[in-house]
Amino acid sequence: MGRAKIKKKSTFIDMTAMSDVTVLLLTFFMLTSTFVKKEPVQVSTPASVSEIKIPETNILQILVDPDGKVFMSLDKQSDLRDVLEAMGQEYGVTFTPEETKKFTLASTFGVPMKSMKKYLDLPQDQQDAVLKNEGIPTDSIDNQFKAWVRNARATNKDLRIAIKADANTPYSVIKNVMNSLQDLRENRYNLITSLKTTSEE
Template sequence: MPKLIVKRKSTFIDMTAMSDVTVLLLTFFMLTSTFIQKEPVVVSTPSSVSEIKIPETNILSILVDPDGKVFMSLDKQEDKANVLKLLGKDFGIRFTDKEIYNFSLQPSFGVPIQNMQEYLNMPSDEQDRLMKDYGIPTDSINNQFKFWVQHAREVNRDLVIAIKADQDTPYPKIKNIMNTLQDLRENRYNLITTLKNMPDNV
């Protein structure tokens, strides 16, 4: 009796289509994702139940660390460059085109204007190390924070102001920032918090 010979079938699977889908998905996520900007200090924001989201563009962010040091950021390079020029005129400092360009690339800023030129000519790793020790002056004698906010509003009237402070920041420091905003008639701003879960019985 002859033996039955079973033909072996090929186990090859064409993965071309799956590779194409993977590349398309990867490209989609890269183009649609929003990268978190590097911040000079890490803050732990207080929690709240508010779910109001701030816009993704035209944002003036005010970052306050636990010691009360103030840092700021603008999301548009052109706005940052124009604001620095205006600050330079106020304090009699003439920034070079290279310095203005370097400043426009900064994700955040928090250096007294008198130290800005020296700071902008430092290597980036040195800038990261030094910025957290500075902070924008906010005291009544030298309130440079007021100038930054005022000129930022002049450059972009559509700015939304958002304050992100650490939960351990002393209240008088936050109150001082709010008073400065009120002096500029900036009475609408957002406080960035961490969303906490609502109790089950609510």
């Protein structure tokens, strides 16, 4: 007796549902993720066991590189605009609307006030190259760092200060930054560190 041949049917899997899930997941991650700010210098933060997270809004971040140059960033464009205007009034510098707009779009700033207008007139790629070689003056003769912090605090009372310094930054530089904050009676601030693993203990 001959065997009956069963016709093989082509298997078809509808991938529409899988595509929908993929698009939904991608959209979710894009909307909920926070982008890392572009920083003029790369710093390797010291390790600690603290797991306290820095708030995501109302942050004034102070970045200190291994050479002791100081940079700052604010997370709100309105704060950046108001602080630049206040600094301009204090140092006798008038900024055009175009220069103010360029400043508010920058993620990190850190040039002396006498060079600010010239810096803002540069194209973006040249700004990045100039910025990493500058830094906000913190010396006792012209401590513009204190002026930036004071005007930032006057603009936004809810600001939280966070210091991010390289592990190899000289202690004297960090102490100078902390002393400047103390002079302004800013005694509460966070230190940004990387989490120490058990193998590092």
